[in-house]
Amino acid sequence: MLVNVERRAEKPYKRGMSAAPVPERSTEPVVRLEGVRKSFGDNLVLDGIDLDVSAGQVLTVIGRSGSGKSTLLRCVNLLEPVDSGRVFLEGEEITRKGADRNAIRQRIGIVFQQFNLFPHLKVIDNLTLAARRVSHMPRKEANARAVELLERVGLPEKAKSYPHQLSGGQQQRVAIARALMMRPHVMLFDEVTSALDPELVGEVLIVMRDLARDGMTMLVVTHEMQFAREVGDWLVFMDGGRIVEQGKPERVLSDPKEEGTRRFLRRTLTLAHSLEELESVEELTIDEEEGGTE
Ligand SMILES: Nc1ncnc2c1ncn2[C@@H]1O[C@H](COP(=O)(O)OP(=O)(O)O)[C@@H](O)[C@H]1O
Numbered sequence: 001m002l003v004n005v006e007r008r009a010e011k012p013y014k015r016g017m018s019a020a021p022v023p024e025r026s027t028e029p030v031v032r033l034e035g036v037r038k039s040f041g042d043n044l045v046l047d048g049i050d051l052d053v054s055a056g057q058v059l060t061v062i063g064r065s066g067s068g069k070s071t072l073l074r075c076v077n078l079l080e081p082v083d084s085g086r087v088f089l090e091g092e093e094i095t096r097k098g099a100d101r102n103a104i105r106q107r108i109g110i111v112f113q114q115f116n117l118f119p120h121l122k123v124i125d126n127l128t129l130a131a132r133r134v135s136h137m138p139r140k141e142a143n144a145r146a147v148e149l150l151e152r153v154g155l156p157e158k159a160k161s162y163p164h165q166l167s168g169g170q171q172q173r174v175a176i177a178r179a180l181m182m183r184p185h186v187m188l189f190d191e192v193t194s195a196l197d198p199e200l201v202g203e204v205l206i207v208m209r210d211l212a213r214d215g216m217t218m219l220v221v222t223h224e225m226q227f228a229r230e231v232g233d234w235l236v237f238m239d240g241g242r243i244v245e246q247g248k249p250e251r252v253l254s255d256p257k258e259e260g261t262r263r264f265l266r267r268t269l270t271l272a273h274s275l276e277e278l279e280s281v282e283e284l285t286i287d288e289e290e291g292g293t294e
């Protein structure tokens with residue numbers, strides 16, 4: 001599914017790699033993966049992933065269903081242990097034995113396809129719960145931060161609403177605000193617009209674009225090629241647990257060098273054009289799996 005971010009925003013926004021205004025921070029990548037391998041049983045899901053995300057960079061990951069994208073993010077967030085290889089966060093190896101996983105996770109925000117909001121809690125309480133319980137942030141401070149973040153995602157008037165009173169796009173914006181509560185140093189997004197009706201995709205992408213503009217370091221798994229092109233600094237194409245091709249989004253999308261990338265893009269773009277009414281990328285994914293591309 002293609003969404004024209006440009007059409008919805010006043011102006012297209014281009015982030016040059018050199019434009020990232022982070023002079024004081026070290027040149028250490030915020031996230032680094034070295035030779036990460038991961039299997040489930042005898043299913044090799046990540047087959048030696050090397051990846052760097054530097055401060056202020058937006059790295060987008062594309063690839064067909066089952067290629068290991070979600071597992072990659074889950075390994076960065078320590079939701080899955082790696083079998084071998086190492087993951088670093090701001091220079092510190094977080095896959096080492098004895099690493100403080102809770103402290104590490106506070107520096108990493110993650111947003112999933114499903115919003116996972118607590119249905120019985122008001123929006124504001126969804127935002128403050130973990131901050132108060134896990135980080136013992138005083139209620140007043142947590143509330144102030146939550147209000148500020150709801151404003152940032154364009155939902156200041158929804159603080160007292162319950163999740164079911166919001167649209168999917170609004171719920172996903174709340175989920176993004178919630179992930180920002182702990183002032184993460186990097187944000188991971190796993191196909192966060194894939195479950196949304198097409199007309200709600202843009203509002204979420206705009207929140208993400210603005211976050212990128214503000215200098216957030218982001219690792220974004222997406223099917224939104226327009227977003228990857230306009231907001232991403234670097235694009236990685238994954239297939240079968242490997243990085244098959246990577247480069248500037250513009251280059252990879254318009255001039256893919258690898259046959260696998262070409263095939264994936266051809267299929268994705270053809271489907272997006274021919275099935276404009278397609279309600280969810282889920283269907284697209286199923287179709288791709290059933291049809292096969294070999
Ligand atoms: N918790 C798990 N247990 C067993 N297999 C898994 C688990 N998570 C993912 N897989 C398998 O790993 C492969 C990659 O999955 P995933 O990382 O979700 O890919 P993607 O996000 O690119 O669709 C798939 O074959 C999937 O079935």
Ligand SMILES: [Mg+2]
Pocket residue numbers: 069070071190191
């Ligand atoms: Mg996935």
